[in-house]
Amino acid sequence: MKSGSTPKSNVQASKLEKRNSSISSASTDDTQFTEMSNSEDEFQVVCGTLESMARRFLSLLDIPVTGESHQSTIVLLCRTMTMLQTCRYDNLDISSVLSMAAIHHNNLMNKMSKIRPAERMHIIIGQVYIAHCLVLDECCLLHHWHRHLFLGYCDIFSLNRAIERILKCMEYNLFVCPDIIAEGTRHIHNNPITNIISSPYITTQDI
Numbered sequence: 001m002k003s004g005s006t007p008k009s010n011v012q013a014s015k016l017e018k019r020n021s022s023i024s025s026a027s028t029d030d031t032q033f034t035e036m037s038n039s040e041d042e043f044q045v046v047c048g049t050l051e052s053m054a055r056r057f058l059s060l061l062d063i064p065v066t067g068e069s070h071q072s073t074i075v076l077l078c079r080t081m082t083m084l085q086t087c088r089y090d091n092l093d094i095s096s097v098l099s100m101a102a103i104h105h106n107n108l109m110n111k112m113s114k115i116r117p118a119e120r121m122h123i124i125i126g127q128v129y130i131a132h133c134l135v136l137d138e139c140c141l142l143h144h145w146h147r148h149l150f151l152g153y154c155d156i157f158s159l160n161r162a163i164e165r166i167l168k169c170m171e172y173n174l175f176v177c178p179d180i181i182a183e184g185t186r187h188i189h190n191n192p193i194t195n196i197i198s199s200p201y202i203t204t205q206d207i
Contacts, residue, residue: 050078053095056188060102063109069117073124076149080125083148084132087140092189099184100131103176111169122153126163134174135181 054077058065065073077098084094104127115123125145133139142163146156154162167174 047078049091050081052190053081053091053098053188054078056190057098057102060099060106060184060187061109062106065117065120067117069121072117073121076121076125077128080128080149083144084140089136092185093136095189096181096185097128097132097135098188099181100135100176101128102184103180104131104170104174108166108170118153122150123162123166125149126159126166130163130166130174 051074054074057077058070058073064070081091081094084097085091089097101124105124108123108127129142129145142160143156146154146159150156150159
């Protein structure tokens with residue numbers, strides 16, 4: 001190594017620290033997010049885009065989310081995407097994450113008995129967390145997800161156990177064909193001509 005050069009691992013650690021520090025001080029409420037936009041019109045466009053992405057994500061689920069929980073799930077998904085945007089992920093990356101999460105959720109629901117709407121809503125977000133750890137090079141730490149998305153629902157220890165239970169119920173098989181992820185990404189991103197670079201074949205052995 002040349003004198004004065006920075007090891008690659010240190011560079012990656014620095015990037016990850018910056019990404020997580022950006023979310024640690026951010027809030028996902030509308031007031032904070034409005035301040036991040038240049039104008040009210042831009043804020044409305046951003047919110048409309050996220051809501052459309054959330055609705056297209058829900059359309060990929062084999063078992064529809066219905067009733068009052070449908071709108072609540074859309075709101076929670078929009079808060080999730082806002083948090084990820086604050087972490088400097090773009091909408092294409094987020095769409096890829098949601099695509100994998102939708103496939104994982106369909107597989108999980110085939111193995112589970114009937115669950116309460118509020119529980120299912122938070123399971124979906126938990127699977128978005130798992131998917132973002134697999135799809136993206138750098139992930140947002142779990143305690144940030146808890147602070148911004150789960151704080152009123154459970155404590156951090158319960159959230160960690162819930163993630164473990166989801167993985168166990170899925171038998172730790174997180175493999176998804178890249179072509180299927182790409183197809184879902186195009187649907188959620190609403191751009192059929194987008195050149196999607198699919199995620200590699202991933203199993204929990206690679207984590």
